[in-house]
Structure formats: C-alpha cells, structure tokens
Amino acid sequence: MYGKEYTDIQTEFSRYAKLLGHPIRVAILEMLTKNSELTFGEIASTLPVTNATVTQHLQMFKDAELVKTRFDQPFVRYSLNKEKKEELRTLASLEIGDTLFFIADKEKRAAELAGQMRTILGERLDLI
Numbered sequence: 001m002y003g004k005e006y007t008d009i010q011t012e013f014s015r016y017a018k019l020l021g022h023p024i025r026v027a028i029l030e031m032l033t034k035n036s037e038l039t040f041g042e043i044a045s046t047l048p049v050t051n052a053t054v055t056q057h058l059q060m061f062k063d064a065e066l067v068k069t070r071f072d073q074p075f076v077r078y079s080l081n082k083e084k085k086e087e088l089r090t091l092a093s094l095e096i097g098d099t100l101f102f103i104a105d106k107e108k109r110a111a112e113l114a115g116q117m118r119t120i121l122g123e124r125l126d127l128i
Contacts (some may be wrong), residue, residue, distance in 0.1 A: 016088060019064050020117070024049060024057050029080075032067065037079040 006014075020026055024047055031043060044054040058078060061067035066084050070077045 012087070015064065019060060019066065022057065024053070025060065028054075028057060028061065029066075032078060032080045037070070037077045039075045039077055041075070043078065 020029065027047060028043060031038060031046065035042075040051075040054070040058070043058070044051050047054055058067065061078075062069065066081055066088075067078050068081050070079070
C-alpha cells in the first residue's frame, strides 16, 4: 500500500468485523456470552441450518481463537476465550465501529448496527 501500513487496531477490527459478518456467528456469540459453556448439540439445535454449517462457523471462531473447545466424551463443549473478551470489548467501543457501519449503510441503520455490536460485544461479555 505505497509504503503505508494499517494500524493494529484497524487490522484487528477488520478481522472481528469479518468474523461477525454472518447472523449465524452473531447468534453463536450471543449464546456463548449467555452461557459459560455449551455443547455442539445445544448450539446447533437452536440454529436454522445444518450441523455441517454450524461446524464451519464454529471453526471460524476457533481459528480466530475466540472460542475454546473442551472434549468431554461424547461431547465437544464450546466456550468463549476469556482472554479475547477484553480485546472484543475494546474494539466494539471504538469510533471506527460507527464509521464502518455508516459507510456500509444509511445513517440510521449504521447507528442501529453500531449499537447492536456494542451490546453484543460489550455489555453481554460482562456475563462471563
């Protein structure tokens, strides 16, 4: 990019914005913020998609180190990585969130989305 680089905040915000760019992943994040740990079946049973699709979305969280797994045969249990909680909360509170959503949509919708993101990533992470 012509000798310029993105800031760490821009890079991390972009990574999490992409991660939360699908309603299934937002739903999974909400479930995991309300529950300390859930089995695959508990997550999958509440979503209107196949188990294979849930697996793909959970894998994206695992790849981003946002979700941890614990094997408790015959179950796989999922929980949020508490070490990433503060990072998410910080990124959700940045003004860049408002800017990103404003560019993506109209002003009213941008404010709604930014508020929802703050709620999901900020306040609900306090439950953990």
